[in-house]
Amino acid sequence: MIPGLFHAMVVGMQLSGAVPSATTEPPPTWHGGIGSLVAARCGDCHAPDGAAPFVLASPEDFRPRRSFVAEVVGNRLMPPWLVSGGRPVHGDRTLPEPDRSALLAWLTAGCPTGEPPAGPSVVEEAPEARPLDASEASPRLHLRMRSPWTVPAEGGVRWYKAERDKRTFVLPVGNPRPLRVRALDYRSAAPQTLGAVAFSADPTGDGRRMVDWDEEPGSYMMADIRSVPAGALGIVGPGGGRLEYPEGFYVPVPPGSDILSEVHYRPQGRERVLDDTLVLETLPNAAPGRPLLPVNLMVPRVTLKAGETRRYANQLTLPVAVDVVALTPRASARCRALRLEARLPEAESPVSLLEIDDWNPHYRSTLVLEQPLRLPAGTVIRGAWDYDNSDGNPRNPVVPPESIDLGARSGAMNVLLLSAPVERREVRELMEFIEVESRRNRG
């Protein structure tokens, strides 16, 4: 428990009138625990080059806006984290309630700095640099947008109503051999402008033709490659960042591919230039690895009248045993919640894979499970998406609501289960299943 937390609890109780007397315990301080809490939970985004609109790295950063920070922390808007249940995933930014109380008490107390830890400072010796053995080094490919592109000051219709505020760019790779990508690291020149960035490998040249057809750099079209959805390699966001798959797993990039990046941007009231880079970290040739294939549980079409709410659902049955390593959800802002579960053969109750009670596409990303989940052949994966096209949905992008009828070959809403067949010989069978499922869903 952070020192001063008792103070925080008493402050909370006093506000509700439960405790008449004050405590003498001082409020928490920056050096007494709040600094490390902020670094762990807020530091990734509220950094000088982060996705957040301002830096939060010291008490001085907090003081001019502490009421605002207290409001968004208190109502749980910050730190943002979509997952409310299911399998544990990496990168959970959920703020434990004791920490939330301590942070609020610290803000209420005026953001006291406190005393730095007493005693002589301990200087940790840096580990000795060791040259990487060529056999263990992970070859890195540095890719860059072919030309910068300027994000407009405000949003607008780019193609039709559903295609707003996103743009697809081609990052040429030109790889003569297949690549086995174990990590992606996206660095943006304007991270505050970006929501999710979805990556797919395009060996067809479709993406390049689509981009060449557009007068500006990039294209207003999605980065789906035929039936393969944008994000098949993974999604980072908001603001870019790093996505790393567990050791021994990789996403495959066929020879002669381009990487397509589908960038979802959020206009910031002034123009911002994107001149972004992507680093692909690959498995060395000698290293063993298992490919992650995008098993796509999707609903191909969403049709809603103005004001209508509706639950969409679909399911599929796994043809082979797989290890599910990561989940990538996709749905529009009219979706309010989604659920994903697995019913194992002969099991009485399903296993919850993913629960999101308050869906917000701005914060979506690929969710890497803390532990890969093995699912036997015959497991039924079932997904449900709750859509709300009423004006009671505060995230409904259009008010007053309008009827919508949206579809995509890769799914108007879906969850990609990045999965590796347990048996290597079943890779092809799973690939064929993905194709068959895609055709089945398209009718």
Add this chain to the structure above:
Amino acid sequence: MWVLFGPVLALVVLGCRGPGPGPSSPASPRPVEAPQLPAEPGEVLAVVFTSVDCPIGNAMAPQLRRTLARAREQGVSTFLVYPRSGLTLDRAAEHARDYRLEGTILLDPDKHLVERFDARITPEGLVLECLGPDRFQVCYRGRINDLYASIGNRREQPSRHDLREAITLACQGRPVPEPHPPAVGCRIERVP
């Protein structure tokens, strides 16, 4: 863009300079004294409390720019009030320039204007009618538009331009219907 910082003190003593035609049926019964705002009696002012780094306010900047430009065409004086303690005039002017917001810049580090007009949020728009020397009637205090339903919930485009409509009504001498939709944005820190 005009920058009014040092000169504001000189203008304090001028206040409103005589009677003139103006809006009728003010919405708020209590006049507010604000010597920082130079105006003629009957004149309509648009005052926007803003901040250099509130993402909600910045996202609304293009629509706000058009609202303020239209207001000036209607003869309305426009002001940008930055209530952040420690903010320099250069930084405020840079922000206004970056987002192409035009209006007289007022720094309010001690929250005089914040207190007078009970401003709570940036961005928050006020429409004032000058009643006499340093005295104003608040015709409107609320949101710029409905781009944000609430913090974190952004629409594609605003469908209501509340500040713009309030300015038009005030210039026509008509009351702005109440209740005024509250501002959505970043809380103003009252304690310096």
